[in-house]
């Protein structure tokens with residue numbers, strides 16, 4: 244009986260919301276309204292309960308760690324990279340070198356400074372809270388076993404989490420966008436929301452999405468600058484992608500997938 248009433252309620256709501264007599268706020272509009280800054284809201288936010296801040300760095304202990312070479316690659320100028328940057332979806336079969344991978348990871352989240360005990364990075368972050376963890380799926384990288392790695396920001400190294408060929412899983416999870424299979428590396432930009440929510444509450448989600456864009460553009464420009472091709476991917480099956488790196492999709496979730504391959 245309750246199924247009948249649920250269906251009836253859904254049908255009536257659908258007809259009501261899609262008719263011209265009513266206007267129902269969409270989930271996106273509601274999110275924007277409820278997280279917008281007004282003078283009153285800013286004060287309310289100050290005293291609103293917030294989640295505790297998780298640790299600044301995610302650590303995988305007891306896993307093989309690989310030190311990356313120094314990120315000292317110097318490519319074309321910033322201005323030329325801006326002019327040249329395009330989303331490139333077709334790659335040659337060449338392997339990405341460890342030096343190139345090192346440079347790409349550094350451009351995404353490398354440490355470039357320290358202030359009052361907080362490490363600062365290549366991409367800006369609201370409140371210097373750095374919600375992102377970067378995972379690398381190595382399809383074809385010189386000197387690296389195929390597998391899924393985590394970027395350890397503090398010591399510029401990578402940790403092998405799962406060894407194996409993940410191209411098929413990636414392809415399925417990325418709605419058959421073939422570039423994830425052909426790219427030498429695929430980056431997963433994964434956010435731990437509570438790092439940002441611990442200070443900014445629900446508005447923090449806006450900041451997290453903005454930061455994914457900063458990191459992605461760093462990867463784009465860096466790839467361009469050192470002669471590689473890249474594309475960011477927003478269209479993927481979230482649960483499938485999250486499962487690859489064993490994150491729950493709630494406390495931590497992949498926000499963007501980005502391919503990099505040889506031209």
Ligand SMILES: Cc1cc2nc3c(=O)[nH]c(=O)nc-3n(C[C@H](O)[C@H](O)[C@H](O)COP(=O)(O)O)c2cc1C
Nearest residue numbers: 328329330331332420456474475476477478479499
């Ligand atoms: C948030 C976002 C999501 C995107 N998702 C995809 C995607 O799923 N697949 C794809 O092929 N390109 C994707 N793109 C790349 C855009 O298609 C591309 O940036 C756009 O066509 C402009 O071309 P350009 O990057 O070469 O200047 C995405 C870009 C952004 C910023």
